[in-house]
Amino acid sequence: MMNYFKMAYRNLGRHRRRSILSGLAxxxxxxxLMFIAAFFTGEMRSSMETTLRLNTGHIQVQNADYDPDxxxxxxxxxxxxxxxxxxxxxxxxxxHVATPRLAASGIVSVRDESAGAQIMGIVPxxxxxxxxxxxxxxxxxxxxxxxxxxxIGLPLADSLNLKAGDSIxxxxxxxxxxxxxxxxxxxxxxxxxxxxxxxxxxxLPLAKAQTFARAENHASMIFVLLKxxxxxxxxxxxxxxxxxKVKTWTEMNxxxxxxxxxxxxxxxxxxxxxxxxxATVIVNTLLMSVFERTREIxxxxxxxxxxxxxxxxxxxxxxxxxxxxxxAGSLAGWALSAYFAKVGVYFGDxxxxxxxxxxxxxxTYLTLDSAITLIVTAFLITxxxxxxxxxxASRMEPVEALRGAQ
Amino acid sequence: xxxxxxxxVTRVYRIGExxxxxxxxxxxxxxxxxxxxxxxxxxxxxxxxLQLIGCLDRPSSGSVVINGQETTNxxxxxxxxxxxxxxxxxxxxxxxxxxxxxxxxxxxPLLLNGRTPAQRKQRxxxxxxxxxxxxxxxxxxxxxxxxxxxxVAVARALSTNPTMILADEPTAxxxxxxxxxxxxxxKKLNKETGVTFVFATHDPRVIKYASRVVTLRxxxxxxxxxx
Numbered sequence: 001m002m003n004y005f006k007m008a009y010r011n012l013g014r015h016r017r018r019s020i021l022s023g024l025a026x027x028x029x030x031x032x033l034m035f036i037a038a039f040f041t042g043e044m045r046s047s048m049e050t051t052l053r054l055n056t057g058h059i060q061v062q063n064a065d066y067d068p069d070x071x072x073x074x075x076x077x078x079x080x081x082x083x084x085x086x087x088x089x090x091x092x093x094x095x096h097v098a099t100p101r102l103a104a105s106g107i108v109s110v111r112d113e114s115a116g117a118q119i120m121g122i123v124p125x126x127x128x129x130x131x132x133x134x135x136x137x138x139x140x141x142x143x144x145x146x147x148x149x150x151x152i153g154l155p156l157a158d159s160l161n162l163k164a165g166d167s168i169x170x171x172x173x174x175x176x177x178x179x180x181x182x183x184x185x186x187x188x189x190x191x192x193x194x195x196x197x198x199x200x201x202x203x204l205p206l207a208k209a210q211t212f213a214r215a216e217n218h219a220s221m222i223f224v225l226l227k228x229x230x231x232x233x234x235x236x237x238x239x240x241x242x243x244x245k246v247k248t249w250t251e252m253n254x255x256x257x258x259x260x261x262x263x264x265x266x267x268x269x270x271x272x273x274x275x276x277x278x279a280t281v282i283v284n285t286l287l288m289s290v291f292e293r294t295r296e297i298x299x300x301x302x303x304x305x306x307x308x309x310x311x312x313x314x315x316x317x318x319x320x321x322x323x324x325x326x327x328a329g330s331l332a333g334w335a336l337s338a339y340f341a342k343v344g345v346y347f348g349d350x351x352x353x354x355x356x357x358x359x360x361x362x363x364t365y366l367t368l369d370s371a372i373t374l375i376v377t378a379f380l381i382t383x384x385x386x387x388x389x390x391x392x393a394s395r396m397e398p399v400e401a402l403r404g405a406q
Numbered sequence: 407x408x409x410x411x412x413x414x415v416t417r418v419y420r421i422g423e424x425x426x427x428x429x430x431x432x433x434x435x436x437x438x439x440x441x442x443x444x445x446x447x448x449x450x451x452x453x454x455x456l457q458l459i460g461c462l463d464r465p466s467s468g469s470v471v472i473n474g475q476e477t478t479n480x481x482x483x484x485x486x487x488x489x490x491x492x493x494x495x496x497x498x499x500x501x502x503x504x505x506x507x508x509x510x511x512x513x514x515p516l517l518l519n520g521r522t523p524a525q526r527k528q529r530x531x532x533x534x535x536x537x538x539x540x541x542x543x544x545x546x547x548x549x550x551x552x553x554x555x556x557x558v559a560v561a562r563a564l565s566t567n568p569t570m571i572l573a574d575e576p577t578a579x580x581x582x583x584x585x586x587x588x589x590x591x592x593k594k595l596n597k598e599t600g601v602t603f604v605f606a607t608h609d610p611r612v613i614k615y616a617s618r619v620v621t622l623r624x625x626x627x628x629x630x631x632x633x
Contacts, residue, residue, distance in 0.1 A: 300514075303490060
């Protein structure tokens with residue numbers, strides 16, 4: 001066995017530049033694929049986390065007739081006594097936090113400029129609002145008893161040229177179908193790093209939002225975060241009740257789950273294309289090697305080397321190329337993924353809607369699973385690709401191999 | 407005792423529409439311990455005959471028996487098995503494996519025969535000494551002269567104690583003194599070990615060492631003389 005590897009190693013050394021280039025092609029392919037896998041995983045993970053954290057939560061309890069797309073605050077679509085319901089849900093063991101929220105549609109206007117926005121009434125002290133509290137870039141977060149303060153996102157502030165302390169007018173569609181208008185003072189400006197979300201939402205304390213929308217003691221939803229999101233079905237089953245519907249994160253994010261499946265399939269196709277190309281390079285290298293060494297194969301065969309031993313000799317060469325190429329590529333891919341997992345890749349606002357929120361910066365995330373799958377696949381494809389030239393060499397008739405070379 | 411017996415052997419090559427009859431009904435018996443030359447002009451069929459005796463090729467018709475074993479219907483691997491134990495080759499070009507040292511080249515047939523490392527080392531060094539190249543054991547072929555390379559090839563051919571060594575134009579690429587040196591070594595080994603040598607050649611320097619000269623012309627044996 002060692003002798004095959006010794007010969008294979010020396011044979012690769014005969015055309016050092018060609019061997020290095022082949023190994024490099026394999027390494028580059030592996031690096032690229034590992035980085036792409038880490039990027040996709042990072043993107044999907046971040047998108048799922050961001051969407052759950054900001055938009056849907058792990059569970060939402062809504063009025064049975066509530067339609068999240070309409071943002072209607074008519075009483076028949078809302079939950080009554082939301083504080084009480086939230087407290088009950090919050091007392092369940094797997095629940096991290098449960099908080100009522102009132103969502104209404106409105107328009108922010110200042111001077112002669114205006115922009116549509118979702119007006120969200122929140123319980124300021126709830127931990128569910130940490131992404132906004134932690135994301136304050138100027139001014140301060142809301143207080144529960146604030147009756148004039150509003151919190152707006154950084155992209156909206158930038159587009160309307162607003163800063164903390166400025167006044168804005170807010171128009172709201174009320175529960176009885178009217179429109180009301182009131183002036184608010186910007187208490188703070190926040191960013192969650194997700195422009196698509198931040199530019200379209202403003203926050204008021206729940207009590208103020210209820211009064212403003214004429215929806216006292218009502219809320220659009222109980223927004224629930226769990227300690228472990230995998231327990232969503234279990235918790236949802238425990239809080240079923242009359243006149244309400246309980247939606248889990250998988251139900252609310254069907255599109256995202258579909259995109260994740262699609263991106264996995266897409267990744268598999270990219271893998272096959274790139275590895276197919278690198279396999280072609282390996283086949284080419286070994287084929288050239290077979291043609292150049294026709295005489296040698298004839299001599300080895302004449303002195304008694306059997307077909308399968310000739311195959312073993314070429315497979316040993318492919319094995320060494322695979323070990324060095326895939327090995328170096330994996331290291332580089334891991335290093336690249338680790339680097340971009342720290343600094344992220346800046347994309348800005350990709351303009352994707354709230355169904356699939358993406359942070360402006362995507363952080364790569366390499367899973368052990370995807371790394372191992374890639375390494376094993378790249379390795380197997382290289383070895384399989386080398387079977388063709390190896391078999392070709394093994395089938396040469398010694399007399400023809402010897403004659404061919406003379 | 408005969409090491410090779412060919413009966414009414416023909417070998418026809420087809421290249422496109424053209425058929426070439428390289429051997430045409432040749433019958434030949436090689437006895438144990440012979441030092442035989444196959445001679446004749448280019449295209450007379452001597453290399454083809456040597457390849458058939460060496461089981462590198464199969465006849466189009468007729469029978470080839472090596473050490474009592476009919477070889478005509480053996481497949482590629484069975485022929486490889488037969489070769490590695492009984493037949494050694496020395497080629498016209500210096501057919502050493504360029505990535506292996508002289509020692510490793512001689513060791514290769516022993517490796518293919520499944521000998522232990524100790525047996526391989528002892529046999530390879532013994533043979534390199536016999537061809538007077540012990541001090542060059544760890545040189546690669548490109549560090550050896552043509553004559554030295556051909557002597558390594560002779561040592562390699564002998565390594566598995568074959569009953570017969572087949573040499574195709576072994577001196578064709580060597581100058582006079584190197585050619586003579588190689589032939590002297592082969593003659594000496596023939597005498598000492600009794601191994602049978604068959605050469606295809608048209609070099610008079612080789613023919614003069616032969617104890618039997620078989621002359622071929624146009625694929626048939628024209629003359630068979632024992633000297």
